[in-house]
Amino acid sequence: MSDTKNVAILGATGAVGTQMLTCLAERDFPVGELRLLASARSAGKRIEWNGREVTVQEARPEAFEGMDIVLGAAGDEQAKELLPEAVRRGATVVDNSHAFRLDPEVPLVVPEINAEDVAWNKGLIANPNCATIIGLVPTWPLHKLGGVTRMVVSTYQAASGAGVSGMNELESEIEALGTGRPCPEPKAFADQLASNLIPQIGGEKFEGYTSEEMKMQNEGRKIMHLPELRVNCTCVRVPVMRSHSESITLEFERPVPLEDARAALADAPGVKLVDDLDAEAARDRFPMPLYTSDQDLIWVGRVRRDISNPDVGRGITFWCCGDQIRKGAATNAVQIAELLLK
Structure with missing residues (x-):
């Protein structure tokens, strides 16, 4: 080099x-x-x-x-x-x-x-x-354990996903709300983002799913070499400046013991396991965008069995956060x- x-x-x-x-x-x-x-x-x-x-x-x-x-x-x-x-x-x-x-x-x-x-x-x-990267980095080590066949994903995507204009717009809205002035007319987003959630990112692409939502499936299939991977994704814009968050449930071909899942995530490159609900400080209990911004690891926590899966051993749910501008x-x-x- x-x-x-x-x-x-x-x-x-x-x-x-x-x-x-x-x-x-x-x-x-x-x-x-x-x-x-x-x-x-x-x-x-x-x-x-x-x-x-x-x-x-x-x-x-x-x-x-x-x-x-x-x-x-x-x-x-x-x-x-x-x-x-x-x-x-x-x-x-x-x-x-x-x-x-x-x-x-x-x-x-x-x-x-x-x-x-x-x-x-x-x-x-x-x-x-960006959302594909943030979701797949922690999915990959779990896939190697059990063979992922299906993903159910909800993303909570920061203003940074819309670039500098999106971050500036959210900042100006927060300032306006703080001083009692009306928010400026939104340009980067479909509606006011401050004190709000917008449950659509991208235009309609397939059976009501947006272009952003279909990326998780279509890009995930190509990256992980899983042409039959099934993904159900909902993308939401949230009033966070940067760092996307995702709730992900995985379904596997083979049972994945919860202890093995946690160990794989703890050892995975690019991943930081933050999963201790008994920790004194909230930032040590689970990932949050406030603390995952301006760094390159995907933080993963709330790792648990999917109790809705008929074969409970073949489903894992987790929460992850990562900086959209950096690793994303x-x-x-x-x-x-x-x-x-x-």
Whole structure:
């Protein structure tokens, strides 16, 4: 890992792009030239990174010349337009958008689960949806115990899932409520998020399920190589600034003793088991988004048998939380890039 790599970030000034910069520095990624690409209105902006000053450039096809690795943190349309150009110019791309995730020619990777899939990339690797990553990292060690056949998931997704605009909107609403002023007209979300829950993320996709809800099944099948995996998912936007939470019930082919499930989670890479209802402090009893923000582990707790399953030994329920911007997006992308170094 001593050789440096020329790295570009597409969408470098957004929430995920900014976090990618932080992760590259924190993980001591061997960056040679760093190229920050964004819209024309951001071009010329100067950003300090790891002891050097980098000027943001407008995202154009020719901006990828000479780059070894490109991290994509832009929207679907810009990703579709520009990232194939980066591949044509010799770069390997790790893209955070939805544009290529279900393309059979593109690996969809969570390093703790299917790192080996990086080997068959053709220049483009997809980073999964944030809720998918957060839910599957703790699901994987339990799958290895009993063989997951079905997931019932409810996600409680922070404002950060809508980017900087979503976080700013929630912040302004909280400020307005605190001063007695009416909340500004919502733009990032369907309705006021402060003091509220919004039980729809994404548009209708399949039999009343939204595009966000179907990602857990469709991406989960590809990542875990389980083409018959069945998932029932409900996604809810909650008034939390960052860090998504999920309630997950798993059904297995084989019985999974509760003690074995807890031991597997405690030993799993990328997971922190926080599961002690007798602990004095609430933060030591179970995961909460307040404490899981700005770090890279998926915290897991409330691990218990699914008492609704006719074969109680074949069902496990748990609660997990993880930072949507970090492990749910930027950190996972940088971890994939690290696999390319090997």
